[in-house]
Amino acid sequence: MARIQTFFKRFNWLEILALVLMIVFLYPFIIVVLNASKDNIAITDNPIALPTDWLLFFRNVADIVGDPNLNYFRALFNSIIITTFSLGLIGVSSAMAAWVLVRTKTRLSMTLFLFFVSGLVIPFQIVMLPIVELSRVIQTTVGIPWKDTHYAVIFAYMGFGAPLSVFLFHGFIKSIPLDIEEAAIIDGCSRPEVFFRVVFPILKPIFVTLLVLNGLWIWNDFLLPLIMIGTGGDTKTIPLAVANFAGAYVIQWNLLLTALVLSAIPVIILFLFAQKYIIKGMTSGAIK
Amino acid sequence: MTETQPVKTRKKLGKKASDRLWFWLFLLPALLPFLLMVITPFGMGIYYSFTNWTGGLNPTEWIGVENYRGLLTDYRFVFSFLTTGIYAALNVLFINAVAFGLALLVTRKLKLTNLYRASFFIPNLIGGLIIGYLWRFIxxxxxxxxxxxxxxxxxxxDNALIALIVVVTWQYAGYIMMIYIAALQNVPEDLIEASRIDGANALQRLRNITLPLIAQAFTVSLFLTLVTAFKQFDTVYSLTQGGPPQLSPQWLMNLVGMDNARTVESTELVANVIYNRAFSFNQFAEGQAMAVTFFVILAIFSIGQVYFNKKREVEL
Known part of the structure; x- marks a missing residue:
């Protein structure tokens, strides 16, 4: 009895408010998951009813996976390739650049650092139209296949990821004492060895922050792939595939909602496992 | 030390050259893509905004500020520009109010506080495009x-813009909340305790102790939400496609010097208008002039924020 009383006493109105707000925030997800297990008629008939047959979800998934406009597994593959390679390459290249910029104390290195940082104020919108022209020049004049390729998009992400990544690495490397590197040089390490064996492992916390920040950006990005790949391209990522699918027919809600569930699942699963890193990465990245 | 040993001097010179080599070798993997994919198109973009570029193979000619002058009487651009301003202002207000409220709530001693935080944060993990389709259904x-x-x-x-703002607030508030939580947790407990003993009520404590101590988080969040709002493209693309069309208000027609009302798109933001102008109307140069104008405004805000922050850091 006493236990029940303390339970009610401690269950204050703020707790109830938070619970209600949580349900409001999650309701859109819940309702989409419910409706992904219905057919189109059932959805338009009563979008808030529970599905009669949950197994219909798998029918919808099968339809989605086989749809030529969506081609889910192909899009998932493209998204994974583009995101992983971009993340790895941005991380390593920016860390390398930031390291030599910190350790070389010349006016040139200071200017180059400010040059990178100035890239932070360049929004994608101002370069998106010229990139169409640039791609055409690279493709036809230079002769490198450029449109609708994985590497072109990855290369673009390396460019757009550099300003923030170089900035964050630069700030972090400044705080690493030089003694460690000098000791390594005395021990006979070459330049690359000093960096990859000694410095790079120390950068792990900021590397993780950047994985989170850049990862969510690249995985969810729509405008850059829209310009460089297009919704009809072979290397289209998940957002492009969903846009292509939604634009192809009069909306078939059951299939579109299933597509939304499938495209959200990878990130949500990742979040459940790496919640701590993701939240820490995103907030510390913003504050710096 | 080394002047008596010529061998060592030569070694040192060699070291300098190799230092320079390593400097550029380490720099290039980041510098090259940055130069080619960001700086080059940035320069091209500024040049193209002064030409009659159509995005195709047609030769482009320098036409001076013609595109920029055209923007002043371009009712659809002016309307979208103002819409973006309203959208950004309301967005900053809504998101920060909701985020700060949520942060205050979940920093109290609640049982499931981690679950609440995670739930409020989750919409931020999903991309703006997906969110737009999701809410179109809702x-x-x-x-x-x-x-x-x-x-x-x-x-x-008539309220499509508000509907859009609600969606973006839902998506973004949890993220900004995390920034406020981090700041609130840095407010020393004993300071709050001391003021409680001195008889300050909850509102006084919030106004006189908590708020000044987390001012930095406010600047960061306001700026972050403002810039994100200016760059909005994806959610409009999937939620409203810029629509619904509406009749342009009289003041707008007066502003651009036209007599008859025209149709404008009620939720078409700057990024969307640039995209549509180029890819639906093939007016690449006009679109690029809009983009440059938009960049200048964004840059002023960014520099202003840095300046404002620096000034306050000195004061503190």
Whole structure:
């Protein structure tokens, strides 16, 4: 009895408010998951009813996976390739650049650092139209296949990821004492060895922050792939595939909602496992 | 030390050259893509905004500030520019109010506080495009036919812009909340305790102790939400496609010097207007002039924020 009383006493109105707000925030997800297990008629008939047959979800998934406009597994593959390679390459290249910029104390290195940082104020919108022209020049004049390729998009992400990544690495490397590197040089390490064996492992916390920040950006990005790949391209990522699918027919809600569930699942699963890193990465990245 | 040993001097010179080599070798993997994919198109973009570029193979000619002069009488651009301003202002207000409220709530001693935080944060993990489709479903079916909350979808009525802002607030508030939580947790407990003993009530404590101590988080969040709002493209693309069309208000026509009312798109933001102008109307140069104008405004805000922050850091 006493236990029940303390339970009610401690269950204050703020707790109830938070619970209600949580349900409001999650309701859109819940309702989409419910409706992904219905057919189109059932959805338009009563979008808030529970599905009669949950197994219909798998029918919808099968339809989605086989749809030529969506081609889910192909899009998932493209998204994974583009995101992983971009993340790895941005991380390593920016860390390398930031390291030599910190350790070389010349006016040139200071200017180059400010040059990178100035890239932070360049929004994608101002370069998106010229990139169409640039791609055409690279493709036809230079002769490198450029449109609708994985590497072109990855290369673009390396460019757009550099300003923030170089900035964050630069700030972090400044705080690493030089003694460690000098000791390594005395021990006979070459330049690359000093960096990859000694410095790079120390950068792990900021590397993780950047994985989170850049990862969510690249995985969810729509405008850059829209310009460089297009919704009809072979290397289209998940957002492009969903846009292509939604634009192809009069909306078939059951299939579109299933597509939304499938495209959200990878990130949500990742979040459940790496919640701590993701939240820490995103907030510390913003504050710096 | 080394001047008596010529061998060592030569070694040192060699070291300098190799230092320079390593400097550039380490720099290039980041510098090259940055130069080619960001700086080059940035320069091209500024040049193209002064030409009659059409995005195709047609030769482009320098036409001076013609495109920029055209923007002043371009009713659709002017309207979208003002819409973006209103959208950004309301967005900053909504997101920060909701985020700060949520942060205050979940920093109290609640049982499931981690679960609440995670739930508020989750919408931020999903991309703006997906979010737009998701809410199109919520607005057109769930809130109308399902819950009878609206007569007809707000996406086709007068309040489409507000409907868009609600979606973006839902998506973004949890992220900004995390920034406020981090700041609130840095407020020393004993300071709050001391003021409690001195007889300050909750509101006084918030105003005189908590708020000044987390001012930095406010600047960061305001700036972050503002810039994100200016760059909005994806959610408009999937939620409203810029629509619904509406008749342009009289003041707008007066502003651009036209007599008859025209149709404008009620939720078409700057990024969307640039995209549509280029890819639907083939007016690449005009679109690029809009982009440059937009960049200048964004840059002024960014520099202003840095300046403002620096000034306050000195004061503190």
């Amino acid at each position: 607005y057109t079916l769930v809130l109308t036919r399902g819950l009878n909350f609206f007569e007809s979808s707000p996406l086709i009525g």
